[in-house]
Amino acid sequence: MPVMWGVLISSTLSAISPILMAMVDPQWPYWYMAFIAQVLQPLSPDVLFTVGLLIVSAVFPSHTQALGGAVFNTCSQLGTSIRLTITSAIANSRTAASGDVDKASPNALISGYRAVF
Structure with missing residues (x-):
């Protein structure tokens, strides 16, 4: 299968x-839509990470391929941690700004989740 098809499909x-996640109702069981959304979300980053690592490794000479892969992995992990920090801040601020009195209620939390997704 060509790499571009894998990237496009994922x-x-x-x-x-x-x-x-935008259409999920907080009263529905987790398995209706939220589970499917959670399964589909990491497909593209996983495929792009693998493809990117293979491309970076192929570009470097054989004696520095490990170094190139390590730098790529480090940058990827750093980007992931920054992304998680930003999305967590967005979700928390959106949940805090919701009109619900109980900020731990499903309706308050779903507004933060929708904003992040």
Whole structure:
């Protein structure tokens, strides 16, 4: 299978995840839509990480491929930690700004989750 098809298919499937989370009802069981959204969300980053690592390793000469892969992995992990920090701040601020009195209620939390997705 060509790499571009894998990237295109995984990106399309990952793009469905926010749509599902936007339509989820807090009263529904987790398995209706939220679980499917959680399964589809990491497909594209996982495929892109693998493809990117293979490309970076192929570009470097054989005696520095490990170094290139290590730098790529370090940058990826740093980007992931920054992304998680930003999305957590967005979700918490959106949940705090919700009109619900109980900020731990499903309706208050779903507004933060929707904003992040």
